[in-house]
Amino acid sequence: MNFVETRGNDGKKAKKVTFSEAIKNPGASFGGLYVPEYLPKIDNDFLKSCISLSYKEFSKKIIELFEIDISEEVIKNALNLYDKWDDKENVVPLSKVEDILFVSELYHGPTRAFKDMALQPFGYILSHLAKEENEEYLILAATSGDTGPATLNSFADKENIKVVCIYPEGGTSDVQKLQMVTQKGDNLKVIGINGNFDDAQSALKSLLSSNDFKEELQKRDIKLSAANSVNFGRIIFQIIYHIYSYVKLIELGEISLGQEIYIAVPSGNFGDALGAYYAKKMGVNIRKVLISANSNNILSDLINTGVYDIRDRKLKKTISPAMDILISSNVERLLYDKFGEVRCKELMDSLKNNGYYKLTKDEHESLQKDFRGYYCNDDETKHYISEYSVKNYLMDPHTATCIKAYDDIKCSRRKTIICSTAEWTKFAPAVMNAISCDHKTKFSDIEALEGISEIMNTKIPKSISNLFSTPILHRTVIDKENLKDEIYKFLG
Numbered sequence: 141m142n143f144v145e146t147r148g149n150d151g152k153k154a155k156k157v158t159f160s161e162a163i164k165n166p167g168a169s170f171g172g173l174y175v176p177e178y179l180p181k182i183d184n185d186f187l188k189s190c191i192s193l194s195y196k197e198f199s200k201k202i203i204e205l206f207e208i209d210i211s212e213e214v215i216k217n218a219l220n221l222y223d224k225w226d227d228k229e230n231v232v233p234l235s236k237v238e239d240i241l242f243v244s245e246l247y248h249g250p251t252r253a254f255k256d257m258a259l260q261p262f263g264y265i266l267s268h269l270a271k272e273e274n275e276e277y278l279i280l281a282a283t284s285g286d287t288g289p290a291t292l293n294s295f296a297d298k299e300n301i302k303v304v305c306i307y308p309e310g311g312t313s314d315v316q317k318l319q320m321v322t323q324k325g326d327n328l329k330v331i332g333i334n335g336n337f338d339d340a341q342s343a344l345k346s347l348l349s350s351n352d353f354k355e356e357l358q359k360r361d362i363k364l365s366a367a368n369s370v371n372f373g374r375i376i377f378q379i380i381y382h383i384y385s386y387v388k389l390i391e392l393g394e395i396s397l398g399q400e401i402y403i404a405v406p407s408g409n410f411g412d413a414l415g416a417y418y419a420k421k422m423g424v425n426i427r428k429v430l431i432s433a434n435s436n437n438i439l440s441d442l443i444n445t446g447v448y449d450i451r452d453r454k455l456k457k458t459i460s461p462a463m464d465i466l467i468s469s470n471v472e473r474l475l476y477d478k479f480g481e482v483r484c485k486e487l488m489d490s491l492k493n494n495g496y497y498k499l500t501k502d503e504h505e506s507l508q509k510d511f512r513g514y515y516c517n518d519d520e521t522k523h524y525i526s527e528y529s530v531k532n533y534l535m536d537p538h539t540a541t542c543i544k545a546y547d548d549i550k551c552s553r554r555k556t557i558i559c560s561t562a563e564w565t566k567f568a569p570a571v572m573n574a575i576s577c578d579h580k581t582k583f584s585d586i587e588a589l590e591g592i593s594e595i596m597n598t599k600i601p602k603s604i605s606n607l608f609s610t611p612i613l614h615r616t617v618i619d620k621e622n623l624k625d626e627i628y629k630f631l632g
């Protein structure tokens with residue numbers, strides 16, 4: 141299968157590219173993204189044939205449908221990385237929380253957030269391609285906390301790839317920061333920026349648009365790639381687990397083959413949600429994908445009003461920071477899929493030039509056929525965490541935003557899968573604050589981890605508790621003006 145561009149072709153780039161080209165150079169014409177030329181279809185017979193497969197076998201079957209230009213051997217090695225998960229026989233556990241409520245736990249990998257699901261195999265494949273072509277790639281990542289650790293862990297000591305990861309000093313949780321600054325790997329550079337996430341991101345953006353940066357990379361024969369979810373190499377792995385959880389419901393006897401369900405997704409950059417939409421389009425009977433946001437409710441607004449409007453909006457800091465986003469990159473792939481490249485470009489241009497776009501009535505209705513939008517403020521989120529902790533199920537603040545959606549649709553009696561994007565350990569202070577009777581204290585990460593572990597009678601995973609005694613390897617903290625020089629120093 142080939143990949144095409146969401147905003148059409150500028151006459152300079154190829155009109156269609158292979159999967160490997162799309163993941164090495166993820167930027168398409170006019171600032172667009174790459175999308176598959178078509179989505180393969182799956183039917184009930186196919187789903188039936190998947191019952192009882194391991195997650196790895198299942199993934200292989202789905203990837204085969206896309207007919208990408210990556211050898212079977214490489215895909216096999218990439219998928220073998222799921223052996224690092226807590227239970228390699230059960231990579232994505234599906235927990236039954238209530239009669240019709242299930243949680244798909246996507247966080248049992250090395251950095252305890254769902255980003256590992258895609259970044260681990262993606263990192264292997266990208267490094268393999270770079271090695272094969274004898275090319276050197278630089279990945280630049282700005283993180284508010286989850287993408288950084290997952291990217292660093294994935295690419296550590298991978299050949300032909302270097303990673304520079306920028307985080308806001310003081311803007312992440314202790315656990316997230318420790319995951320980054322203790323990460324081993326000679327090809328990694330972790331840099332704290334004095335400022336907030338916006339400062340880190342804008343430092344990265346100005347770097348990417350600077351000509352002398354491009355020249356310096358060229359001199360060193362280094363190419364730039366990207367590991368965020370604008371890269372389709374991540375999206376493909378984010379379709380798989382949605383279909384897998386559906387099959388798991390059949391296997392468990394919770395639904396019959398082909399029965400309709402809901403999927404609820406905590407959403408920021410819309411990668412995970414897009415994966416669910418693609419799964420629906422491929423043939424999984426998902427009535428609607430329920431999009432959950434926090435007070436930065438740009439996505440729920442789009443679905444509920446048909447307008448995407450960032451004018452007069454300021455990013456709000458919430459207890460679900462991975463969803464503190466105003467420009468949600470993967471919505472573009474949805475717009476392309478629904479309305480085609482010409483309209484997609486028109487809408488994206490309007491967002492860039494005017495700060496908003498407005499769908500027509502028909503377009504808006506088309507979105508509402510597949511999605512519903514919800515958002516929670518922090519108090520509501522804490523309330524849901526507390527409510528379910530009393531029912532003995534612990535959720536992180538991102539996952540918990542989905543309960544509002546569930547509460548709204550549960551009268552339909554349809555089985556509902558919530559995608560759990562992080563383990564409670566990554567956001568322990570907010571979770572402790574929600575579940576303890578002491579709502580006032582500001583807990584440190586370690587106090588909160590221990591407190592929750594005691595209240596819930598649950599263990600802190602070793603990969604988290606060990607962080608506090610692991611040597612710190614990265615100590616660079618700089619002003620954003622000095623970022624370029626710091627990177628040149630690292631590249632040599």
Ligand SMILES: *Cc1c(COP(=O)(O)O)cnc(C)c1O
Nearest residue numbers: 286408409410411412462561562
């Ligand atoms: C990245 C992340 C999200 C948002 O995922 P998108 O695919 O960008 O929508 C939600 N929750 C957690 C914990 C995350 O790390």
